[in-house]
Amino acid sequence: MNELPPGQPAPASATPEGDRPLTRKERQIRKVRLHLAMTVREIFEEMEKDPSRPKAMAYFDDIFRKFMHNGEGVIKASDDQKVVGTYCVFVPEEIIYAAGGYPVRLCAGAHDSSEIGEDFLPDVACPMVKSEMGFAAMPILDFYQRCDMVALPASCHWKLKMGEMLEPFDDVHMLDVPRVKESEKARDYWLEEVKRFQRRVEKITGKRIRRRQLRDAIRKIQRAQREVVRFQNLRKTIPAPILGRDALEVLNAYFYDEVEDWTEALRALNEELEERIANGVHAAPPRAARILLTGSPMVFPNWKVPFIIEDLGGILAADEFCTSQRYLSDMVSVDEGTMGDMLMAIAERYVLPCACPTFSNTIERRDRIARLVDEYRIEGVIYHVLKGCHPFDIELKIIEQLLREKGVPMLKIETDYSPEDVEQLRTRIEAFQETLKGRL
Amino acid sequence: MNIQRLRLAVQLLSFTVLIYGGLFAIDLGNRLPTFACSYVPDHGGGCFLVGFQHMLSRPLPEFLGEQGIRLLKALGIASLWAIVLNKAWCGWVCPIGLLQDLLTKLRVWLSIDMSRFSWMTRHRYKSVKYILLALLVLIPLGIGNGLISRDWTAPYCQLCPARPLLPLFRGDTTQFAINFLSIPTMLLTGGAIILVGLMFTTSFVKRRFLCSYCPMLAFLSLFDKIGLFSLKKDGDKCTRCGNCYRACPMEIREIEEEKTLKNLVTQDCILCLRCVEACPENMALEAQFAGFSFLKADAEAFLARQDAGAAGTGTRRRRKKK
Structure with missing residues (x-):
């Protein structure tokens, strides 16, 4: 591990000390970089304490360790490759890959950058949008600055208005996601939006997308999903062969990594996990309470809740986050393979089965959670709401009702990215997991 | 198969x-x-x-x-x-x-x-x-x-x-x-x-x-209910992704929308079974003959089929250069 001494600013923005005092902005950048590096180091120090961690995790660790060094090398785009930043789960990556671009998902989870974001957004805004704003506005992580364009779906209200705020820093392309997705016209409209996005990406990269490139891009992502299906099936084994926080890391790494490299790394991990299962090696004891996390997404380095759950002897058996499992579970089905067929397949894959709470109905999400509870033999559900994340808060009652019917206890936690409430969360989660043990 | x-x-x-x-x-x-x-x-x-x-x-x-x-x-x-x-x-x-x-x-x-x-x-x-x-x-x-x-x-x-x-x-x-x-x-x-x-x-x-x-x-279609071939759907497993509807040559929307109906041989169905092949959700769709199940939707099989070339008439897989 080649670690940069904390506090040393990156050469690009370094000012000769003593020449002139650092401006407020430079001080802020320095502070955030330092804090981020510390947070990342703490996370990995904690992870290294686990002696039974799969060896194949090293590949994914490397990606996130680079967050300590201004995120240089996190994305693998070559110098002449155009980088397209994406937010949420609605931006068709297939199109970016087909046009020769490099997609990187910018949804962020850093507490310090969310403090910068407060300059742009009201206090009640969710920490994720604040954090994203912070990274976009200040040169903290390299790949936020490398984006040649940013695709922002108008999903929740924060994201809807974020486009204009991002404009001084990025070339923003807004995608209008229909809210009542069942109607015929909504589908047609969304397909047109995807085509508009396609034209924009083609313009940025200067490459026309042909049938073959699009099919190849789809196939690349389908292959990644094939490994995800295998990975998720392995995670269903009891006792769990891998900790949930490690699984979260694997799936989070997909944001930044090149899809084929990521697929290979996951294949290696899957093989290791199969071996572990065969040899009876497991990451958590067989009686560990199996927890499902749902609600507002968790992005690196906001992993405090998974850490608490697993420190307390539970196992994060599955999650329902748009930044993790759910992002990779719906699949494009190429039927006829004509250009129109593939574009329609791509458009529909990103919206129709999507369980995002910004859509009018909750059916998809309800059924998905019910399936996860059954398939992963979930004993308790933790419903995570980020302060200011209204869509997930609104759906709470419906999900609560569903889980009551299924007889699965649920705990709602409301938090943000700050580490201050960790002890309070620990107490609540501990009490919740105790009650689960009592039920066995 | x-x-x-x-x-x-x-x-x-x-x-x-x-x-x-x-x-x-x-x-x-x-x-x-x-x-x-x-x-x-x-x-x-x-x-x-x-x-x-x-x-x-x-x-x-x-x-x-x-x-x-x-x-x-x-x-x-x-x-x-x-x-x-x-x-x-x-x-x-x-x-x-x-x-x-x-x-x-x-x-x-x-x-x-x-x-x-x-x-x-x-x-x-x-x-x-x-x-x-x-x-x-x-x-x-x-x-x-x-x-x-x-x-x-x-x-x-x-x-x-x-x-x-x-x-x-x-x-x-x-x-x-x-x-x-x-x-x-x-x-x-x-x-x-x-x-x-x-x-x-x-x-x-x-x-x-x-x-x-x-x-x-x-x-x-008068024999839909008593015919030996049947097409079953498990609505709880369906994500309504629309893959089946897109694959359906008869443009039957029920195949995607229906969450409660069990038998999906609807009046226009021609039992081509493309919907079952296009379905990426385990066990969401199932084709049976006289109660014997012969084709089930399956995520892994779906992805394998997609990798080998599109389910129906689509583009074939290109040979990998080595």
Whole structure:
């Protein structure tokens, strides 16, 4: 591990000390970089304490360790490759890959950058949008600055208005996601939006997308999903062969990594996990309470809740986050393979089965959670709401009702990215997991 | 197992048997509920509608006697066939269905995108096939009872696109003509030629255009509930991703929307099973024959199929450079 001494600013923005005092902005950048590096180091120090961690995790660790060094090398785009930043789960990556671009998902989870974001957004805004704003506005992580364009779906209200705020820093392309997705016209409209996005990406990269490139891009992502299906099936084994926080890391790494490299790394991990299962090696004891996390997404380095759950002897058996499992579970089905067929397949894959709470109905999400509870033999559900994340808060009652019917206890936690409430969360989660043990 | 390839093989085999079967002493009888045209010389099997229309063209009192028994027998045999294979007659046997599927392959090969009717249009025309089925019974009865001119005899054979088209495969061009005997024959046989033309042209735009209006489909749909083939859906497993609807040549929206109905052999279903192959959710869709499950939706199998080339007619996998 080649670690940069904390506090040393990156050469690009370094000012000769003593020449002139650092401006407020430079001080802020320095502070955030330092804090981020510390947070990342703490996370990995904690992870290294686990002696039974799969060896194949090293590949994914490397990606996130680079967050300590201004995120240089996190994305693998070559110098002449155009980088397209994406937010949420609605931006068709297939199109970016087909046009020769490099997609990187910018949804962020850093507490310090969310403090910068407060300059742009009201206090009640969710920490994720604040954090994203912070990274976009200040040169903290390299790949936020490398984006040649940013695709922002108008999903929740924060994201809807974020486009204009991002404009001084990025070339923003807004995608209008229909809210009542069942109607015929909504589908047609969304397909047109995807085509508009396609034209924009083609313009940025200067490459026309042909049938073959699009099919190849789809196939690349389908292959990644094939490994995800295998990975998720392995995670269903009891006792769990891998900790949930490690699984979260694997799936989070997909944001930044090149899809084929990521697929290979996951294949290696899957093989290791199969071996572990065969040899009876497991990451958590067989009686560990199996927890499902749902609600507002968790992005690196906001992993405090998974850490608490697993420190307390539970196992994060599955999650329902748009930044993790759910992002990779719906699949494009190429039927006829004509250009129109593939574009329609791509458009529909990103919206129709999507369980995002910004859509009018909750059916998809309800059924998905019910399936996860059954398939992963979930004993308790933790419903995570980020302060200011209204869509997930609104759906709470419906999900609560569903889980009551299924007889699965649920705990709602409301938090943000700050580490201050960790002890309070620990107490609540501990009490919740105790009650689960009592039920066995 | 690639069901679409198997289906194509079965379709080609059925086509050969129905059109050329007579040369190999195959005779499946003249009571098949599919467009196996009886005008094809030495056919291996014939459509039951020919005889059915002639038997119906009788004065009503005759049905109380021997004529009624003959009619019931014909209808009974056709119904038995319909129960055994129900909609598989359309998706796996019908020669007109095969021709449309082949033209669709040509369209895809030419990179022409498919298009679909709007949901409203599609819904509006759903009843056409049942109206045609009702007329199929009423017109011959009218002829038999002196209400309609004899020129309308076997109107559906005169109108059927299979009659001019299928004998061509045996080199018989005599049917490919308009009968100028009278105005009704001119209208009907002219209509048949127009339908052949429509079949060729619409195949470059839509999939299985003619099938939605086919009175035979309407007849077979009467056996949806008791047919041995069934298509089951587990709504709890469905994410409503729409893959099945996109794959469906008959544009059946229920396959995607329905969350509670268990049997999804709906009135327009032709049991091509493309929906099951397009479904990425484990066990969400399942095809059964007489209660025995022979095809299930499966995520891994789905992805393997997609990797090998699109499920139906799509682009093949490129050879990997090494």
